[in-house]
Amino acid sequence: MIRAIVSRIKQGHRTMPYPAAPLQMPERFRGYPVAASLADSADRSPECPYGAFSAAEGGCLDMGKCLFCAECPAGNIEFTTDHRLAATKREHLLVTPGAPRQFAQALSNDLLRILGRSLKFREVSAGGCNACEADTNVLSTIGWDLGRFGIQFVASPRHADGLWVTGPVTNNMTKALLTTYDAIPEPKIVVACGACAINGGPYIDSPQVCNGADGLIPVDLYIPGCPPHPGTILDGLLRIIDKIR
Template sequence: MIKSILARIKQGHRTTKYPEEPMTVPERFRGYPEFFKTACPPDCRACAEVCPVGAIECGKEFSIDLGKCLFCPDCVDSCAHGAIVHSRDHRLAVNRREDLLVRGGEERRLAKALDAKMLSLFGRSLKFRSVVAGGCNACEADTNVLSTVGWDIGRFGLQFVASPRHADGLWVTGPVTENMREALLLTYEAIPAPKIVVACGACAINGGPFIGSPAAHDGVGDLLPVDLYIPGCPPHPLTILDGLLRLLDKIE
């Protein structure tokens, strides 16, 4: 025991100080997209044609659907004019599906806090039951890391629990395969009301790379009401934490 205590003292404080202090993301991080429309010829569709999930629309207006986007570099690499880049801005979570449609020149939309009644219930303690609805385990891995000492989401009252009976909300990852549809709906029903739903990752939002598959439902949106969408493939832990803190009105 003494050796363990001495080792912890030597290690020092390992938990990130975010949100009190900003956190630096890796240089290779791909975050919120930036457009430079004046650099793009009107007849160029290179980025839209190369997108593997059809997240980009060209024409009279240019847009990217972050709900579909896999945050791969294909669109950036294909653009010879430098008209699109991924910034290092990790703030991506929103409350409404339509807010994930990003158009150049539009006002930035970020997740907003729950209403006063829901905040009074969940503002200090919010527990999730996770359902992996056919995911590849990438979103699950980046969610699980939030419970480690480096992130310690328990300090915000956030926790993942084993039983839906003990949960306040449903955490969904994966494209919701047909084989997992019933399990997902039964888990949602078992969570006491009022409750919230979080769609974590491109698969849970719109099917991700499995979009259009007859074996999946292209995400949870058509099956359950979603309160928070966290895009990414997978979302960075900082993106996930930022969205949750905005939902609980712990960050502006």
């Protein structure tokens, strides 16, 4: 017992100050795209194997499909270390040069009144590779301490206010996902976490998957990335409960 107390003192208080202080992102992190590089890549008749980039509108990157590959197969797209990628509307994930930056919006006043101070999710992995799951899980560790914002992952859909989807939604998980969604009482929200859950990710158009949750259930928050950085996830969550604007 005394050893545990000594260890506790040694390990110290390690919850990060975010969002009061900015996050330290790794210098090679690939976040929000550089607008100029989109225009540059549009001239090279781009071909992204995941359909994330098109030459339309002077170069349009769909962050919902983008895997933020280290070597962009669609040409020369560069990324900043800006981790704020989440959006509340699917079309807000489309980035074009010159278009205004779109962040996730707060829930409606009615929803905020009910869910704003206590938001519980039931997570369903529907074909996820365990990376989105792992970096969702990490938010509950002492480093991120998600509980301080009133957000928690719960064991039963009956106790939940929302469904948290990871994975491209495999044929074999579709029924379980929909059953879980139905078991959550109204009002409820849905979060699609990661490229797979948004649009199929690396498995887009595989005959074994449904290309994400979007066509099956109404999605309220899209969190891009393969997998999203925990900072990207937390940014989206804090924006929908109006803790950051």
